[in-house]
Amino acid sequence: MATADSRIAQADALEVDRHQATDHVDSDRSDTPKETSSSESAPDTEASTVVEPLYSVFTGPQKRVTVIIVSIVAMISPLSATVYYPALTSLAAEFNVSMSLIQLSITTYQIFQGIAPSFIADYSDNYGRKPAYAICIVIFLAANIGLALQNSYAALMVLRCLQSTGSAATVALGAGTVADMVTRAERGKSISYASLGVTLGPALGPIIGGLLTEYLGWRANFWFLAIFCVALIPLYFIFVPETARSVVGNGSILPSRLFMTPSQYLERKRNRASQPEAHRVTRELKRKRPNPFAVLKILGEKEGGVTLGFGALIFGGYFMVLTTLPAQLTERFDYNPVQIGLCYLPIFVGSICSRSTAGWLLDWNFRRHATRVDVKIAKNVQQDLDKLPIEAARLQVSIPMIYVLSLCVIAYGWTVQTKSSLAGIEASLFFVGLFNSGALSGLNTLVVDTHQDSPATAMAANNLFRCLVSAGAISIAVPLIDRIGIGWTSVFIAGVWLCFSPCLWLVLIYGARWRQEKKDKLDKRERKNNQ
DSSP, rough: OOOOOHHHHHHHHHHHHHHHHHHHHHHHHHOOTTTHHHHHHHHHHHHHHHHOOOSOOOHHHHHHHHHHHHHHHHTHHHHHTTTTTTGGHHHHHTHHHOOHHHHHHHHHHHHHHHHHHHHHHHHHHOOOHHHHHHHHHHHHHHHHHHHHHHEEEEEHHHHHHHHHHHHHHHHHHHHHHHHHHHHHHHHHHHHHTTTTTHHHHHHHHHHHHHHHHHHHHHHHHHHHHHHHHHHHHHHHHHOOOOHHHHHHHOOOOOOOOOOHHHHHHHHHHOOOOOOOOHHHHHHOOOOOOOOOOOHHHHHHHHHHHHHHHHHHHHHHHHHHHHHHHHHHHHHOOOOOOHHHHHHTHHHHHHHHHHHHHHHHHHHHHHHHHHTTTTTOOTTTTTTTHHHHHHHHHHHHHHHHHHHHHHHHHHHHHHHTTTTHHHHHHHHHHHHHHHHHHHHHHHHHHHHHHTTTTOHHHHHHHHHHHHHHHHHHHHHHHHHHHHHHHHHHHHHHHHHHHHHHHHHHHHHHHHHHHHHHHHHHHHHHHHHHHHO
């Protein structure tokens, strides 16, 4: 695998060749002043092609390994939320409290899941991804050890909030890492894989939690999460390089020694040459004070607010299905925690399948629109959004999936309501997982595409909206089912999605105009500040 410094040396050699070619052309011009303009412009065209910096110097294998690892790390957020579900009854008995009080620990967990990334994500956009990951992992590890050892309901509530704080930002940091390395033309599939952990966690968590609770007790869930976290530390810090563009640019600038990978450190020891200024121009300097309220600016945008708001509704409805499934299966089939956990497998399989289908469709549709507006897609060169209808490229894939997802949720609700066979329930859950993951992948990608300068902050805003909405959705799910039944509850969920879906059509039609208005406003403010 080629290192960053070796790639820089190759670029420097090409730069020297360019200057020699330019000098030679200049001497020819002095001897033959009547040389044609086409011959004069040829070297300039070639030179401009050579000196244009790559969007990222990281190789294809480096990008793939990084995306896989950040996806695994991001899994700790939904995994720590859902591994808890099969243990709810055991915890209520252990602490002698009602199920309503135990359910409250889920609601508070979701609230902190939304708030915590607001502080970490903006910090990572300015000062680096690896320092932010280090903070998250330390907090998460300490919280899980405390949860495994505590013996009171009050301690459970406090430590669950701390656990949520440590895990929440990993989702936003993963999306930010992908945006640092991957151009928009390739981003659909990459973000789909980077968010794979987010969709696998809710499906795997109940399976793991059910097995551990049944055979080792509820404390084993937290010991498992602590061990999993410890295993992630060497995996991430040894193999994943710093990618924040405010720190390393396109990857050609080495980070501080503390956050280098072993290969970067060894390369630096072998070659201590300073980084050329030509490569430092790719560094997007910010270094401003982290602002936890930066996410609120994104929520206040026309396009950003609508996209994030609808994504939150999808996420909230999905969590209503996930959190009420154990009670439905227990009432209908009298299943134990292990059997309940295994019933989440179809969602897991559907989420896996969506990575290849939705991701491929997003990238294909991007290339199709780029061809229509005559925008060249060059490997490792970023595309200009001023010419591309990015909203159409993403939403033309997501919107149809949202309508199909609505039908799948209704099918799930009525197969349970009418006491159909387990096969019918599991089949509908597979399609819920498939189309939910596909729809959210398109919305996630659009949010990152339209906030290239602060992708982690954009995903933190995404996380804030989704977690607050899902916290409210979880709190009303059980009373709503008790009142009108699971069948009509599923109709209610799908009805909310369908009623608000015209908002996405507004983004599809007017999104480019709103983006331009936002850009003009920022340019005007910048000119005013420079006066």
